Amino acid sequence: MRSPTLGLSACLLGLWLCWGSPSWAQVLREPTQEQVLSQDEFLSRLEGVRVLYLGEVHNRPxxxxxxxxxxxxxxEQNPELAIGLEMFERPRQVYIDQYLAGEISEAEFLELSEFETRWGFPWESYAPILRFAKAHNLPVLALNAPIEAIREVARxxxxxxxxxxxxxxxxxxxxDLENQAYRQRLQDLFESYHQGHGSSEGFETFFKAQVLWDETMSYHVAEFLQTHPERAMVVIAGQGHILYGDGIPSRVERRLEEIEQLSLVFDPDPTLSSxxxxxxADIIWHHEDSDLASDPETPPD
Incomplete structure (x- = not known):
């Protein structure tokens, strides 16, 4: 069984944004070694993959x-794809389906799904992905737990x-609440957010809220793949849910033991150890001349 973040023989792949560039990618086979990876080589890595995780910074277009x-x-390589999105909560699945089927307009979809108030990042950043799915009849899954549930757990x-x-x-x-490395990473984030003044009880509810996010998203990824064995899935979520495989990937693997997964994150915080x-992650994509933007997973209100 292959670990979700130890594919490619524990390599880290650093990919440049420009697909056509001769030096399109760099491979880190060891923390200090680099070699070039082509676009075709990257795409060949996707052969047999059922889940490709794309870990984003939400406010970085x-x-x-x-x-x-x-x-x-x-x-182009595999048209039997589906898309899973953290950006939509489970109760909004019906509106995604109606939009993809052409039963409601994009404006109606935005209003009914409450995208702007529930997600809070610009629609135009994600609209091309939804439009692509609609044009090519690709299923799109709302993966996230309702924000009301997150707040209930946080409180x-x-x-x-x-x-x-x-x-x-x-x-x-x-x-699963037993991943100690994940717990420590979240505790460091919690203490940084609260500048050392957060309580242990506050951290426990924060930790459980984060686990609720990851367990809900992984559950719906696994459920879809079980019922649609012909499809692979692109899962788009914040980096915090994908880094080190701790969030969604390990929990999908727990539910689907024999599954090929690949994780990619975009310009992660350079202070993170690897x-x-x-x-x-399996793949690190570096935007050319990018300025790293902050996008912390902050404790829910």
């Missing part, structure tokens, strides 16, 4: 533009979840 490029290229743990919100979630008793034993 270059990330969404690169996601569309990757999606278009993989579609009172899993016992605070309402029956209405539980209906959109996987069984809470299946949640080793062959615990790589950030």
């Amino acid at each position: 270059d990330d969404q533009a690169a996601q569309l490029q990757i999606l278009q290229q993989w579609y 009172g743990g899993f016992d605070n979840l309402s029956p209405q919100n539980l209906s959109y979630l996987p069984p809470v008793e299946e949640f 080793t062959p034993e615990r790589p950030l």
